[in-house]
Amino acid sequence: MGLKRTVRLGEALRYRGQGPMLAFLLHRIGGVSMVVFVGLHMVASFVGGDFGRFVNGVYQHWLFQAYIYFCALFHAINGLRIVIMDLWPKLLEHQREAIWLEWAVFLPIYALSVFWLARIGLGG
Amino acid sequence: MKPSKRTLSLKERGFDFETFMWFYTRISALAMYLFGFVALLGAMVMGARLHMTLADVIRWSFMPTLYHVQNTNIPAIEPWVSLFWKLTASLFVLFAAGHGLHGLLSVIEEYMTIPWLRRTFRMVVLALWVGVSYIGIYLLWTAA
Numbered sequence: 001m002g003l004k005r006t007v008r009l010g011e012a013l014r015y016r017g018q019g020p021m022l023a024f025l026l027h028r029i030g031g032v033s034m035v036v037f038v039g040l041h042m043v044a045s046f047v048g049g050d051f052g053r054f055v056n057g058v059y060q061h062w063l064f065q066a067y068i069y070f071c072a073l074f075h076a077i078n079g080l081r082i083v084i085m086d087l088w089p090k091l092l093e094h095q096r097e098a099i100w101l102e103w104a105v106f107l108p109i110y111a112l113s114v115f116w117l118a119r120i121g122l123g124g
Numbered sequence: 125m126k127p128s129k130r131t132l133s134l135k136e137r138g139f140d141f142e143t144f145m146w147f148y149t150r151i152s153a154l155a156m157y158l159f160g161f162v163a164l165l166g167a168m169v170m171g172a173r174l175h176m177t178l179a180d181v182i183r184w185s186f187m188p189t190l191y192h193v194q195n196t197n198i199p200a201i202e203p204w205v206s207l208f209w210k211l212t213a214s215l216f217v218l219f220a221a222g223h224g225l226h227g228l229l230s231v232i233e234e235y236m237t238i239p240w241l242r243r244t245f246r247m248v249v250l251a252l253w254v255g256v257s258y259i260g261i262y263l264l265w266t267a268a
Contacts (some may be wrong), residue, residue, distance in 0.1 A: 032231060035224040035228050068181060076160075083150050083154065
């Protein structure tokens with residue numbers, strides 16, 4: 001027997017979870033992106049040839065690096081928040097503040113890194 | 125009003141596959157923070173500041189392998205391909221593959237409600253973990 005679902009797609013799309021929902025979604029999107037990226041990167045390096053050169057060529061573009069860096073950095077910082085909250089459940093009372101703190105850490109590091117990645121990528 | 129209880133003891137919860145992987149996901153995440161930090165620190169000690177771009181350093185920190193320093197300006201490659209870095213990268217691959225593939229399984233299981241299909245996916249992901257880890261470690265140790 002299948003599991004019973006109580007949330008329909010329409011209801012899910014109308015759900016307004018705000019900050020925690022956004023963090024949940026970005027964590028998932030980033031995680032799946034990294035699995036696909038690392039998996040393809042490894043297969044491309046293993047197989048080599050034209051396929052390997054094409055895939056790794058895409059990966060070396062600064063725009064792709066900016067995307068995958070977003071995924072990895074956000075996933076890492078958000079993951080650290082999740083681990084801390086799990087280890088000290090009383091902190092869950094301050095989850096929204098923790099998410100604001102997470103963005104405060106993420107944004108400057110990411111913005112500065114992407115600025116440099118773009119400079120290098122554009123030959124500056 | 126008394127606040128609702130947010131925790132469940134291991135005795136109440138039971139130590140099943142989900143509990144084990146919940147624990148593994150957190151431990152492997154902490155291990156990967158450590159590996160990334162060690163790789164970043166190692167790169168700085170070995171002269172990354174003078175011979176590598178930021179993109180090179182980020183790539184090396186995500187996975188400390190020869191492939192990620194081949195196209196940089198570092199004058200001597202030997203320190204970057206030592207046994208220490210091969211072992212660190214191998215552990216990184218094992219933890220990352222388990223963490224990532226279990227994450228993928230968690231996402232799939234949220235939409236996959238048929239029990240036999242869920243069991244099948246668990247077997248597929250386990251096989252993928254072995255396969256991906258093998259390819260990753262093979263690439264690390266045969267890089268030349």
